[in-house]
Amino acid sequence: MTGLSIQGISVGYGAQKVLDQFSLDVLPAQTLVLMGPSGTGKSTLLHAVLGLVVPKEGRIMLNGTDITVTPMEKRNIGFLPQDYGLFPHLNVLENVVYGLAMRHVSEKEREWMGVRMLGLVELSGFENKKIQELSGGQRQRVALARALAIGPSLLLLDEPLSGIDQVTKLEVATQLKRLFQKLEIPVILVTHSPEEAFFFGEHVAILMDGKIVQSGKIQDVLRLPQTPLVRRLLLPFNTE
Amino acid sequence: MLGKWDSGKAILIIYGLAACTAVFAVFTILYQYVAAWSSWQDVVSAFSNERILVALGLSVTSSFATAFLALVFGIPLAYVFATRSFPARNLIETLVVDVPQTFPPIAEGMILLLMLGPASPFHVNLAFTFSALVIAKFFISAPFVISYVGRRFREIRKSGIDFTARSLGASPFQVLVTIYLPLSFREIAAGTALCWARAMGELGGTLIFAGVIPGKTETIPTYISVSSAMTASALAATILATSASTLALVSFKRITSTAERGFK
Numbered sequence: 001m002t003g004l005s006i007q008g009i010s011v012g013y014g015a016q017k018v019l020d021q022f023s024l025d026v027l028p029a030q031t032l033v034l035m036g037p038s039g040t041g042k043s044t045l046l047h048a049v050l051g052l053v054v055p056k057e058g059r060i061m062l063n064g065t066d067i068t069v070t071p072m073e074k075r076n077i078g079f080l081p082q083d084y085g086l087f088p089h090l091n092v093l094e095n096v097v098y099g100l101a102m103r104h105v106s107e108k109e110r111e112w113m114g115v116r117m118l119g120l121v122e123l124s125g126f127e128n129k130k131i132q133e134l135s136g137g138q139r140q141r142v143a144l145a146r147a148l149a150i151g152p153s154l155l156l157l158d159e160p161l162s163g164i165d166q167v168t169k170l171e172v173a174t175q176l177k178r179l180f181q182k183l184e185i186p187v188i189l190v191t192h193s194p195e196e197a198f199f200f201g202e203h204v205a206i207l208m209d210g211k212i213v214q215s216g217k218i219q220d221v222l223r224l225p226q227t228p229l230v231r232r233l234l235l236p237f238n239t240e
Numbered sequence: 241m242l243g244k245w246d247s248g249k250a251i252l253i254i255y256g257l258a259a260c261t262a263v264f265a266v267f268t269i270l271y272q273y274v275a276a277w278s279s280w281q282d283v284v285s286a287f288s289n290e291r292i293l294v295a296l297g298l299s300v301t302s303s304f305a306t307a308f309l310a311l312v313f314g315i316p317l318a319y320v321f322a323t324r325s326f327p328a329r330n331l332i333e334t335l336v337v338d339v340p341q342t343f344p345p346i347a348e349g350m351i352l353l354l355m356l357g358p359a360s361p362f363h364v365n366l367a368f369t370f371s372a373l374v375i376a377k378f379f380i381s382a383p384f385v386i387s388y389v390g391r392r393f394r395e396i397r398k399s400g401i402d403f404t405a406r407s408l409g410a411s412p413f414q415v416l417v418t419i420y421l422p423l424s425f426r427e428i429a430a431g432t433a434l435c436w437a438r439a440m441g442e443l444g445g446t447l448i449f450a451g452v453i454p455g456k457t458e459t460i461p462t463y464i465s466v467s468s469a470m471t472a473s474a475l476a477a478t479i480l481a482t483s484a485s486t487l488a489l490v491s492f493k494r495i496t497s498t499a500e501r502g503f504k
Contacts, residue, residue: 050407072406085404089422098418099408150408 002064003027003186004049004154009058009068011041011048018044019210021058026154026186033197033218034190035233036207042190045207046156049188051075062153073102078152082159084143086131092118092142093127099150117145122175136163137172144179155180155187161196173199194234198222206230269486272478282472283479291454292463292477299459299481302370303439306377307385310435314385315428319416321386322393323402337383337390345444348379352449368451373459376445381438388431392424433492437485 004026011019018041026032036042047053049060051072059068067075086095094101096117097110105113118124121141131139140160147155157176164172177200180187189200197204198218205215214226225231276283286292321333340348352375354360357367366372396402396419405415421428443461450457452466460481467474 050403052403072403073409073411075407076409077407079404079407081400081404083400085399085401087401087405087419098405098410102405102408102410102414102418146408 002061003030004188005061006045006049007059007061009048009055009060011044011053011055017210019048019055022210022212023058024205024212026188028186029184031180031187031189031200031202033200033204034188034207035192035194035197035204037192037233040207041210042192042207043158044210046079046158046188046190049154049156050077050079076150076153078147078150078155080140080143080147080155080157080160082162084139084163086139086143086146088131090131091127092123092129092131092134095131095142096145096149098146103150113149114145117149118142120148120179121145135168136165137168140164140172141175144176148183152185154185155183157187157189159191160189161191161193176200197234206233269482272475272482276472276475276479279472279475283476286473286476287480289473289476291458292460292473292480294455295458295460295463295477296480296484298370298373298457299440299461300484302373302377302459303436305374306381306439307432307436309374309378310382310385311428311432314382314431314435315389315421318386318390318393319420321390322397333390337387340380340383343380345380345442346448348445349376349448352376352379352445357449367449368453368457370450370457372450373446373457376449377439377442380442380445381435384434384438385428385431388427388434389424392427393420396420396423429492433489437489440481440485 004024006022006024008021008023009019010017010021022041022045024032024045034042034045044053048055051067051070054069059066061067062075062077087098090098093111093114097105097114100110100113115124115127118126121144123138123141123145126134126138126142131142134142140163144160160176161169161173173196180200189196191197191200202217203215204218204221205212206221207213208229214221214230221230222234225234317336321329352372353367356362356364356372356375358365366375402415402419405419406412410418441461442459443465446457446459447462447465450462452458452462458466460477464474464477464481467477
């Protein structure tokens with residue numbers, strides 16, 4: 001397994017280029033935090049990797065396979081959207097095993113996997129609950145279980161803590177971090193919060209105007225921000 | 241200027257206007273029963289008039305056929321409008337959904353007669369048949385299904401859960417069947433009920449294209465149009481037509497108002 005390799009992609013909407021000759025590599029078992037202010041191309045990058053938009057140039061490789069024009073449903077990428085995207089007409093277990101149902105996995109196997117995934121995210125016993133009965137943190141964990149149930153080759157999380165109240169944020173973040181450490185796949189976590197970046201990431205890439213302006217280990221980026229914009233972005237941790 | 245208005249009096253005016261509108265609509269619907277009361281014996285015996293009962297049967301069956309076709313063709317069209325971009329999409333949507341609802345029914349009948357009648361350039365002749373009834377009703381009432389369902393499909397699209405479903409491995413068809421349709425049950429039911437009710441009341445297009453042939457193409461509205469307005473039989477037919485539609489719409493509203501909503 002070679003992980004994710006984004007090679008010189010350009011993505012735009014109409015005449016506007018959002019990502020220009022963008023490249024990025026994320027290794028298996030690596031958690032990369034992608035940071036940047038709003039409007040700098042983070043969501044566009046996620047959309048390109050997921051297959052929602054097709055780059056005008058460049059290519060996206062996942063474990064050595066070119067997925068640049070592969071349909072979304074065939075990319076096998078686990079995705080946790082910002083609002084979790086849970087299906088309100090399905091209960092917790094049905095949500096978790098949705099991807100397996102779409103792959104025509106047998107009911108018995110689906111149930112087994114669903115129960116296992118819910119155990120992994122510490123929600124055993126929640127199988128028959130309705131989504132509307134869950135707290136924000138619980139919904140996030142169901143969405144994560146759902147993304148992991150399909151055995152993805154890559155996990156993408158879009159602002160995973162944005163919908164969590166401050167009181168439970170640390171607990172949820174700790175659980176997520178523990179989980180990431182067990183995964184053998186690349187994980188990309190998008191956030192605009194420097195605190196979350198510091199908490200989750202060994203590696204961080206700072207995105208501004210569609211380009212990576214600095215990347216590396218989070219401690220190195222904090223110690224030596226290369227531009228005033230990066231310094232301002234990491235301000236809460238900047239002691240200078 | 242607004243500050244000088246007595247807000248108590250202003251809201252009373254608003255309530256008064258609302259009440260006038262509601263009273264006018266409800267009174268108009270109920271007046272048929274008031275009018276029937278004065279000759280209730282003749283009206284009651286008219287309910288067993290064979291010609292009226294056959295016309296009612298044709299109205300109901302042709303309207304159900306219309307509603308069925310509206311579902312079969314309307315839902316895919318609503319899905320395309322909500323999820324696809326293509327040239328002239330807005331124009332086509334306006335022509336398919338909005339224009340038929342304001343199209344003069346008589347004109348619709350004329351066009352269908354020219355297109356699919358005895359002088360059809362396509363070498364078909366469907367005029368004065370049950371199919372003509374259904375086609376005329378479909379043109380004017382299918383937009384209710386397309387419009388209601390399309391609006392809900394657009395909400396679902398905007399929420400992004402369809403993309404989440406695709407990221408989990410669902411094909412576009414699987415997303416339609418497992419996400420769009422279950423989450424649109426209320427709109428599908430409401431659109432279908434309105435389509436059926438509108439089809440029950442359709443007159444102009446069916447008059448011209450299907451004609452008024454007792455036992456074959458005569459529906460309740462066309463029966464009323466050829467009867468004298470003041471006869472007990474016309475009144476009985478009116479009561480049958482409007483009562484069926486009212487009952488269907490009220491029942492659907494009760495059923496669908498209890499459905500759960502939302503994506504959060």
